[in-house]
Amino acid sequence: xKQHIIELLGQAAAKIxxxxxxxxxxxxxxxxxxxxxxxxxxxxxxxKPLRQNPRAIAENLVKNLPDSDFIQKVEIAGAGxxxxxxxxxxKTAIVKxxxxxxxxxxxxxxxxxxxxxxxxxxxxxxxxxxxxxGRGAAVGDCLCRxxxxxxxxxxxxxxxxxxxxxxxxxxxxxxxRCKGIGPDNPAWPEDGYRGDYINDVANAYMARLTIDAExxxxxxxxxxxxxxxxxxxxxxxLRREQDADLKAFQVHFDVYSLExxxxxxxxxxxxxxxxxxxxxxxxxxxxxxxRTTTFGDDxxxxxxxxxxxxxxxxxxxxxxxxxxxxxxxxxxxxxxxxHHSTITRVRAGLQALDIGIPQDWPEYVLHQMVTVMRGxxxxxxxxRAGSYVTLRDLxxxxxxxxxxxxxxARKADSQLVFDIDIAKAQTNDNPVYxxxxxHARICSVLNQWDGDINILKDxxxxxxxxxxxxxxxxxxxxYPEIVKIAAVELTPHTIANYLKDCASDLHSYYxxxxxxxxxxxxxxxxxxxxxxTRQVLRxxxxxxxxxxxxxx
RNA sequence: CUGCCCGUAGCUCAAUCGGAUAGAGCACCAGCCUUCUAAGCUGGGGGUUACAGGUUCGAUUCCUGUCGGGCAGGCCA
Numbered sequence: 327x328k329q330h331i332i333e334l335l336g337q338a339a340a341k342i343x344x345x346x347x348x349x350x351x352x353x354x355x356x357x358x359x360x361x362x363x364x365x366x367x368x369x370x371x372x373x374k375p376l377r378q379n380p381r382a383i384a385e386n387l388v389k390n391l392p393d394s395d396f397i398q399k400v401e402i403a404g405a406g407x408x409x410x411x412x413x414x415x416x417k418t419a420i421v422k423x424x425x426x427x428x429x430x431x432x433x434x435x436x437x438x439x440x441x442x443x444x445x446x447x448x449x450x451x452x453x454x455x456x457x458x459x460g461r462g463a464a465v466g467d468c469l470c471r472x473x474x475x476x477x478x479x480x481x482x483x484x485x486x487x488x489x490x491x492x493x494x495x496x497x498x499x500x501x502x503r504c505k506g507i508g509p510d511n512p513a514w515p516e517d518g519y520r521g522d523y524i525n526d527v528a529n530a531y532m533a534r535l536t537i538d539a540e541x542x543x544x545x546x547x548x549x550x551x552x553x554x555x556x557x558x559x560x561x562x563x564l565r566r567e568q569d570a571d572l573k574a575f576q577v578h579f580d581v582y583s584l585e586x587x588x589x590x591x592x593x594x595x596x597x598x599x600x601x602x603x604x605x606x607x608x609x610x611x612x613x614x615x616x617r618t619t620t621f622g623d624d625x626x627x628x629x630x631x632x633x634x635x636x637x638x639x640x641x642x643x644x645x646x647x648x649x650x651x652x653x654x655x656x657x658x659x660x661x662x663x664x665h666h667s668t669i670t671r672v673r674a675g676l677q678a679l680d681i682g683i684p685q686d687w688p689e690y691v692l693h694q695m696v697t698v699m700r701g702x703x704x705x706x707x708x709x710r711a712g713s714y715v716t717l718r719d720l721x722x723x724x725x726x727x728x729x730x731x732x733x734x735a736r737k738a739d740s741q742l743v744f745d746i747d748i749a750k751a752q753t754n755d756n757p758v759y760x761x762x763x764x765h766a767r768i769c770s771v772l773n774q775w776d777g778d779i780n781i782l783k784d785x786x787x788x789x790x791x792x793x794x795x796x797x798x799x800x801x802x803x804x805y806p807e808i809v810k811i812a813a814v815e816l817t818p819h820t821i822a823n824y825l826k827d828c829a830s831d832l833h834s835y836y837x838x839x840x841x842x843x844x845x846x847x848x849x850x851x852x853x854x855x856x857x858x859t860r861q862v863l864r865x866x867x868x869x870x871x872x873x874x875x876x877x878x
Numbered sequence: 879c880u881g882c883c884c885g886u887a888g889c890u891c892a893a894u895c896g897g898a899u900a901g902a903g904c905a906c907c908a909g910c911c912u913u914c915u916a917a918g919c920u921g922g923g924g925g926u927u928a929c930a931g932g933u934u935c936g937a938u939u940c941c942u943g944u945c946g947g948g949c950a951g952g953c954c955a
Contacts, residue, residue, distance in 0.1 A: 354897070367897065370935065380935070404898050405935060450955075492955060517954095613953055624881075624951085631953040638955050666882055667950050694883065695948070736891070739883055741948060743890065748904080757903070759917050771914050804894080811894060823892060826902075837910085837919040878917070 327396065327419065327803070328353050331364055331410055334392055341390040342383075344372050355804060359793075362401065362409030363417070363800060369406040380406030417796060418787035420803040424858040425783045432809045432865050437478030443649060444470050446660035447572070448485040451564040452496045453521055455571050455717040457696045457733075457744060458662055463717070464733035464871075465693055466660040467577045468818035471869045476813040481654070484579045485645065488561050489586045490638060495519060496564075497557040503528035504550035527563045531555075537562040539569070571718050576726055576871050588641050588648070597644035597679075598629060598636070606678040621674035642668065643675035650676070650683055657688035658816070663739070666692055691816050693738040699745040724749040727872045731758040734870055735822035757826055761863065762875055764829035768860040769876040771841050775853060782857055785850040794835040795855060801831045805862050809869070818870065825866045832859050 332351045339346055349371050356365045369384035376383060384406045391400060396416035401409045424431045446466025449459050470480045487493075499519040507513055509520040530537075531546035537559065544562040547555040572578070588594050598614075601607050606617045612632035619626055629640050649657050661668075669690050676683045698705040698715045705715055720729045728749045735757070736742045748756060772779065790799065805824065812820040841852045864874045 355894070356898075357893085357901080358898075361898065365898085367936095370897085373935070407898070487955065490955065611953080615953095628953045633953075635953085637953065642955095662949090663883065664949055665955090668955095669882090692883080737884095740891085741884070745890075748890080756917075760903085763915080763917050767915060767918085774914055807894070815895070819892090820894075823902090824894090826892090830902080833918055834920090836914080837916095840914065842914050878915075 327412070327416055328364065328807075330394070330396060331366075334394060334397075335366055335368055335387065335408075337392055338387045338390040339368065339372070342386045344376060344383075349375075355800070356409065359797065359800075361403060361407070363412045364410040366408045366410075367406070369402075369408060373406070384408050414788060414791065417799050418790055420799055421787055421790075421854055421858045422783075424802060424861050425854070428861060429865060431861060432806045433475045433477075434806070434810055434813070435477035436810065436813070437473060437476050439477060439479055440656065441481065441654055442473055442478045442656040442658065443481045443483055443652075443654040444473070444658045444660065445483045445485055447577075448487075448661070449568060450487045450492055451561045451568065452492050452519060453564065454523060455568050456714045457698055457717065457720065458693075460575070460717040460720060460729065461693050461696050461733040461738075461742070462660055462662060463572060463575055463577045464730045465691065465738050465818060467730075468734045468821070468870055469658065469660060469691065469816055471871060472809070472813040472816075472818060472821070475809060475869060478656075481581060482579045483581045483583060485583045485585070486561075486565065487585045487638075489589060489641070493557065493561065496524075496560055497553060499524050500528050500531065500560045501550060501553060501556050504532055504556070523564075523567075527560050530563060531559045537566050539566050571716075571721070574721050574726065575717065575730065583645065583648075585641050585645070588644050593644045593648060594636060594641050597647055598640060600647075600679050600681075601629065601643075601675070604678055604680045616675060616678060618671060618674035618678070621670075621677040623670050623674050627671055627674075639668070639671050639675065642672050643679070646672055646676055646688060647679060647681075649688070650681070658691060659688050660691045660693070663692040663694045666690075689816075691738055694741040696733070697741065697743045699743055700747065702747075705746075720744075720746075720749075727762070728756065728758045730871055731822065734818050736819050737817065738819070757822075758872070759878070760833075761825045761829045761867065762873070763878055764832045765860060765863045765867070765874045766876060766878040767836060768832070768856045768863075771856065772853065772860075775842055775849075777850075777853075779857065782850060782854040785854040786847055787851050787854060789845075789848045789851040790855055792839065794831070794838050795852075798828075798831045798835055798855065798859060801828050802858060802862050805866070812869075821866055821869050825863065825870075828859070828863060828866070832856070832863075 331353060335351050336346070351366065351368055353364045353366050356362060369380040369387060372383050373380040381402065384402045388400050388402060388408060396413055397410055398413040399411045401411070403409055444466060447455070447459055447463050449455055470482050473480050495515070495517055496519055498515060502514065502518070503525050509518065532548050532550070534546045534548045537544040539562050542562065544559050546559050549555060601616055606620060607629065608615050608617065613628050614630035615626045616629050617626050627639055628637050630636055646657070673685065673687070676687065677685065724746060732744055732749050808820060808824045812818060839852065841849065841856060843849050843852070867874045
């Protein structure tokens with residue numbers, strides 16, 4: 327429909343001799359229904375090149391607009407907006423489109439089947455997942471669903487930092503616990519992990535329990551002096567816990583990459599060699615440096631420390647080089663904003679490899695911090711005490727759907743306040759239930775109707791002529807655009823906002839009009855409309871990974 | 879001190895990539911269930927979009943500066 331009107335405008339512009347040149351014809355959906363179903367600012371855009379009053383141009387354009395069955399009337403308003411009012415045929419066409427496309431309605435093929443890899447969560451296996459990881463999981467998973475819905479071939483990847491200093495700390499912490507030494511003991515190291523879960527790991531290890539992970543079975547050796555055994559056991563244990571949480575959160579991954587594998591497969595060493603060969607490195611103070619300032623960093627970075635080990639940044643570059651070599655021309659990293667400083671460094675390292683990686687590869691989506699509120703007070707996170715709100719707590723306390731919704735329904739680059747009391751509330755404070763309730767209501771009406779849902783596809787839709795019906799149909803018509811915008815801008819929260827609006831239109835309609843009326847044509851038309859609405863709600867909830875319950 | 883993100887109603891957040899009178903929910907006030915789910919609906923009050931400039935037909939949106947909040951800034955990850 328939008329395209330149709332754009333064509334009409336284009337023909338009109340040609341008739342009045344306007345050279346569109348670079349100006350693209352833009353159609354907006356006005357906020358107010360007084361301004362029609364579509365509005366164009368074309369006259370304003372042409373005012374300068376034509377050196378005429380925008381209103382005069384608008385009148386001229388309207389005069390030369392070809393006739394169309396889909397347009398009821400055209401008005402000129404304000405500074406020179408051209409407002410289009412659709413005919414009944416055009417408005418109801420969306421219901422037919424939804425009926426025929428079903429689950430496919432709203433999907434696009436802008437990705438054209440190209441590969442994209444999305445890396446998200448990537449928590450270190452040193453403790454349980456917390457709210458921040460939850461936000462990453464929710465946003466990342468919704469991004470994947472959006473990309474899939476727009477024609478991309480998505481690979482979901484999780485990167486485990488299972489090497490390096492923090493794993494040494496973890497191993498030591500577990501080992502001390504195995505020997506009966508706790509955080510209260512003066513011998514406890516400053517940067518040891520203090521959480522109670524460390525004790526759980528130690529007990530499991532000493533009890534010689536078996537960890538069944540994705541592809542490995544690790545048995546606790548029960549020997550507190552076997553550091554390597556403790557290391558493997560602890561990592562496997564915590565990975566298993568994280569995997570269980572993610573599963574409960576309806577998030578799955580296609581590929582798990584391990585930092586340790588980059589070392590054992592020689593990828594780290596290879597990357598260092600490549601960088602040295604490329605000529606962007608130098609030695610100073612017994613360390614090996616990469617001249618990242620050449621690529622926009624504010625200072626050069628150490629690759630190999632004077633004591634011989636590599637800094638974390640080298641495996642990071644090696645890992646991303648590996649992603650590139652696996653053929654991902656597009657990679658999106660979803661991370662916490664506290665890691666934003668790595669962006670410049672990783673990209674600089676990849677540029678220095680000189681293997682044709684674009685400057686802005688990979689893309690990043692950063693999410694800001696989450697503050698958790700309970701009982702009107704902030705729940706403080708204490709890393710020292712090892713106490714924080716875990717994702718598992720949230721899922722158990724407020725449920726998977728509500729947790730996902732609250733974490734994904736807000737712009738990622740704003741800090742968010744997660745109020746447990748509101749998320750838990752099974753009341754109208756809670757937007758998740760508001761949306762799901764709209765879906766359940768429709769299901770309920772359809773259940774009470776004794777007809778066959780398939781005959782609604784042939785329903786005559788001309789009885790749909792009330793303001794509520796027009797508003798709802800317009801809302802449904804927006805859905806495909808919203809999906810496209812959310813996918814291109816990588817903003818899942820756009821979908822959440824849309825669903826709230828759509829549910830609101832449905833609830834208003836429900837309260838205003840009875841659907842199961844005696845007049846058969848009216849009844850069928852209305853049922854066709856709410857069935858289409860149900861489909862859109864379902865599709866949208868699916869993009870957010872939320873359930874669409876038939877009863878509530 | 880430097881870099882990145884944010885600043886919108888009392889609170890939590892929107893605003894379709896520069897559009898028309900800045901919108902919802904919560905809270906507050908007043909109404910709507912013998913009728914398809916009241917987890918709902920209708921109406922009301924509540925704003926100098928942090929502040930000051932600039933760009934233009936038009937700015938919450940873009941640019942500059944100031945203030946405020948968050949996060950980073952190690953041969954840690």
